[in-house]
Amino acid sequence: MSRVGNYIQGTDVHDSMIIQDKVAFVTGGAQGIGRAICEALLKKGAKVIIADIDAANGKLTVSELATEYADNVTFIECDVTNQESVEDTLGKAKDTYGRLDIIGNNAGAMMENDPIGTINLNLCGVMRVAAVAMSYMRADKGGSGGIIINTASLTGVKPSYNCPAYCASKSGVIGFTRSFAMNPDFDLHKVRMNCLCPGMVDTPMIQGVLDEDGKEGRVLNFDRFRYAVNLPQLKPSAVADVFIDLVENESKNGAAMLITVEGPPRDIEFPIY
Numbered sequence: 001m002s003r004v005g006n007y008i009q010g011t012d013v014h015d016s017m018i019i020q021d022k023v024a025f026v027t028g029g030a031q032g033i034g035r036a037i038c039e040a041l042l043k044k045g046a047k048v049i050i051a052d053i054d055a056a057n058g059k060l061t062v063s064e065l066a067t068e069y070a071d072n073v074t075f076i077e078c079d080v081t082n083q084e085s086v087e088d089t090l091g092k093a094k095d096t097y098g099r100l101d102i103i104g105n106n107a108g109a110m111m112e113n114d115p116i117g118t119i120n121l122n123l124c125g126v127m128r129v130a131a132v133a134m135s136y137m138r139a140d141k142g143g144s145g146g147i148i149i150n151t152a153s154l155t156g157v158k159p160s161y162n163c164p165a166y167c168a169s170k171s172g173v174i175g176f177t178r179s180f181a182m183n184p185d186f187d188l189h190k191v192r193m194n195c196l197c198p199g200m201v202d203t204p205m206i207q208g209v210l211d212e213d214g215k216e217g218r219v220l221n222f223d224r225f226r227y228a229v230n231l232p233q234l235k236p237s238a239v240a241d242v243f244i245d246l247v248e249n250e251s252k253n254g255a256a257m258l259i260t261v262e263g264p265p266r267d268i269e270f271p272i273y
Helices: 032-043 055-072 083-097 115-137 164-181 204-210 212-216 222-229 236-248
Strands: 002-004 007-009 023-027 047-052 073-077 102-105 146-151 191-198 256-260 263-267
Touching: 023 032, 023 083, 023 115, 032 047, 032 055, 032 102, 032 236, 047 055, 047 083, 055 073, 073 083, 083 115, 102 115, 115 146, 115 164, 115 191, 146 164, 146 236, 164 191, 164 256, 191 236, 204 222, 236 256
Parallel strands: 023 047, 023 102, 047 073, 102 146, 146 191, 191 256
Antiparallel strands: 002 007, 256 263
8 A cells, every 4th residue: 555646545435544442632622623623533432632732721621521521531731832742742642542543733823923933833833743643653663553634724825915924834734744645654654644724714713813912913904804704714613524534534645625615625736746
């Protein structure tokens, strides 16, 4: 079995990864898209670690989800901008469950007033988590293989003058994902990587930019952003549904899935050089 383009040769498109009893680690899992992904995984029978820098909200989310999913959901505080925190958090997850199968690389923020911080969180954070997770997941290093799904954005392929640093970070996530998936050692490590590219989603991150602090530079044109938010938005659950599809469809590797309110999710087609 080998990787060709966005697909894995030798895998039937109907073959699916069984999520039941798999171990999933989701960054930014306390709210918004991350929480929706956690709930979707729990419904499929996964054991889920919510990793988030917001400890209070993370613990609250776990207590709410535990009423239905009991011991299948736990919280670990994690700062993806800090290498030591990432290593410690993923190490604890591996020690607790003995394996890692699914990584939801979702933590991110919009803060044009701190472009370097934006890149460090949205792009470098994704890369940190992926690198450490790979050390546990690689089939040739004692792991069971699996999948890493990175949350990018429509703005990763469609420029926006209102958030150039955010666009740059999400473009980087797409490039990182597609490049990783081209690794010729796939048959050895057996870890797929894909990314989500949603349009605007109704999340606390978006609502936070609309608060008064949004006028302090989290976007470059507050009035224009406020206008855009009044347009139809995706629900976090719609993004989580595509996440589950990417996990289950074992032929997908290196895919960047466009998710908008205008139509069904689809693979973004990039020029071939």
